[in-house]
Amino acid sequence: xxxxxxxxxxHKEDKNIFIEAGEHQHLSRVMRKRPGxxxxxxxxxxxxxxxxxxxxxxxxxxxxxxxxxxxxxxPENRVSLAVGIIKPAHWEIMLEKAVELGVHDIYPLMTQYTxxxxxxxxxxxxxxxxxxxxxxxxxxxxxxxxVPFNEFIKQKRDEITFICDNQDDYPQMEGGxxxxxxxxxxxxxxxxxxxxxxxxxxxxxQPVLLTNRxxxxxxxxxxxxxxxxx
Amino acid sequence: xxxxxxxxxxHKEDKNIFIEAGEHQHLSRVMRKRPGxxxxxxxxxxxxxxxxxxxxxxxxxxxxxxxxxxxxxxPENRVSLAVGIIKPAHWEIMLEKAVELGVHDIYPLMTQYTxxxxxxxxxxxxxxxxxxxxxxxxxxxxxxxxVPFNEFIKQKRDEITFICDNQDDYPQMEGGxxxxxxxxxxxxxxxxxxxxxxxxxxxxxQPVLLTNRxxxxxxxxxxxxxxxxx
Numbered sequence: 001x002x003x004x005x006x007x008x009x010x011h012k013e014d015k016n017i018f019i020e021a022g023e024h025q026h027l028s029r030v031m032r033k034r035p036g037x038x039x040x041x042x043x044x045x046x047x048x049x050x051x052x053x054x055x056x057x058x059x060x061x062x063x064x065x066x067x068x069x070x071x072x073x074x075p076e077n078r079v080s081l082a083v084g085i086i087k088p089a090h091w092e093i094m095l096e097k098a099v100e101l102g103v104h105d106i107y108p109l110m111t112q113y114t115x116x117x118x119x120x121x122x123x124x125x126x127x128x129x130x131x132x133x134x135x136x137x138x139x140x141x142x143x144x145x146x147v148p149f150n151e152f153i154k155q156k157r158d159e160i161t162f163i164c165d166n167q168d169d170y171p172q173m174e175g176g177x178x179x180x181x182x183x184x185x186x187x188x189x190x191x192x193x194x195x196x197x198x199x200x201x202x203x204x205x206q207p208v209l210l211t212n213r214x215x216x217x218x219x220x221x222x223x224x225x226x227x228x229x230x
Numbered sequence: 231x232x233x234x235x236x237x238x239x240x241h242k243e244d245k246n247i248f249i250e251a252g253e254h255q256h257l258s259r260v261m262r263k264r265p266g267x268x269x270x271x272x273x274x275x276x277x278x279x280x281x282x283x284x285x286x287x288x289x290x291x292x293x294x295x296x297x298x299x300x301x302x303x304x305p306e307n308r309v310s311l312a313v314g315i316i317k318p319a320h321w322e323i324m325l326e327k328a329v330e331l332g333v334h335d336i337y338p339l340m341t342q343y344t345x346x347x348x349x350x351x352x353x354x355x356x357x358x359x360x361x362x363x364x365x366x367x368x369x370x371x372x373x374x375x376x377v378p379f380n381e382f383i384k385q386k387r388d389e390i391t392f393i394c395d396n397q398d399d400y401p402q403m404e405g406g407x408x409x410x411x412x413x414x415x416x417x418x419x420x421x422x423x424x425x426x427x428x429x430x431x432x433x434x435x436q437p438v439l440l441t442n443r444x445x446x447x448x449x450x451x452x453x454x455x456x457x458x459x460x
Contacts, residue, residue: 073443093323100449102441135443176406211332211459213303213365219330219452226456229441 004040005031006133017041017051019061028056042132044140048072073137075102075229078181082107082152084188085116086217092127094218099131099141101222102229108146112193119146149196153203159183163205164220165191170209179230186220234270235261236363247271247281249291258286272362274370278302303367305332305459308411312337312382314418315346316447322357324448329361329371331452332459338376342423349376379426383433389413393435394450395421400439409460416450
């Protein structure tokens with residue numbers, strides 16, 4: 001699959017998949033694909049399909065499914081991140097790289113030290129979709145709505161596995177972690193407020209240090225994914 | 231050290247370190263540090279110092295060394311990257327994150343598929359220095375001059391440990407790698423030319439796949455560092 005081109009479509013009918021709108025324009029005008037060409041399509045729900053183009057008309061591209069590949073390009077476990085919102089330039093790097101590194105869900109957190117309080121949702125979703133196609137994944141990671149820290153902890157209670165913060169007294173995360181699902185809290189620039197850490201620890205979160213260097217928020221996200229995604 | 235401010239200086243005399251030029255301006259004007267304040271200084275050669283500011287004059291800041299910390303913020307092993315040159319926006323993300331993740335040396339490679347053939351050295355070095363201070367490292371990673379792929383392989387011969395490429399038939403890199411020094415080849419966008427792969431394999435390089443997803447060049451750099459830096 002190394003050099004295959006991935007497209008995205010959630011419109012599937014029996015043995016055919018239809019590529020529409022912007023994806024269709026891109027396929028037909030920019031990539032200049034033709035009937036008979038083989039393309040890969042991700043449905044964003046966990047499967048990718050090897051298909052043959054049957055017809056390209058004004059409105060859409062009709063493809064015949066040749067092979068279905070469940071979990072194509074997907075990790076074995078689910079690693080989700082709950083991240084203090086950071087400046088758009090850093091946030092966007094985080095999103096792109098997190099998708100490449102196999103993130104499952106992303107929960108933007110509003111914390112005591114977050115300066116940025118909102119996200120450009122449309123732009124963020126574009127980046128996620130584009131990274132999905134670039135790296136050839138089958139599952140489209142979900143970007144949730146921003147949520148205040150305390151509320152998130154209450155919602156997720158016992159699901160939270162780690163809280164990562166630049167604190168000297170935290171134990172360093174070990175290599176070779178167990179293959180299971182993880183939900184990891186990562187602070188914004190400036191880290192978490194001590195009250196937030198306390199609340200997380202009162203629930204299921206274990207404190208961990210990712211390295212003996214101070215990592216920026218987006219780098220911490222990538223380091224955590226790299227350690228936990230299998 | 232979590233909230234300490236790091237400065238950079240290679241001017242050390244006996245028990246004192248002098249902060250000069252732009253670093254001095256930043257310290258005195260922007261950060262508004264005063265005599266008596268404690269600051270951390272990295273010498274870029276592998277040690278960091280906890281110091282007390284003695285004097286701030288027009289030209290420089292004189293600091294007294296309180297504690298010397300060899301290998302502060304440094305990994306136990308040396309992991310260096312030889313990377314096909316990519317577009318500046320991606321290259322700069324790679325540099326910043328690679329420093330945070332503990333890279334030792336960086337060798338920019340001109341390969342058959344590199345489109346970009348040169349680097350903005352001054353800008354690249356600024357990014358490396360700024361990342362060093364941000365993450366609190368003691369060793370300033372060296373950015374070497376761009377070198378043609380074949381020449382690099384000849385120069386480094388038996389030192390090259392891995393070649394990472396998006397090839398389906400490469401074995402996946404395992405977790406829990408041995409703590410030793412590594413020199414890893416990472417292709418530019420589009421990967422390595424088959425002849426380049428062949429040449430690398432004829433020397434000491436082992437082929438590895440970092441994930442079952444296609445990673446961008448800069449993401450592959452970070453994933454490799456994350457697996458190998460201890």
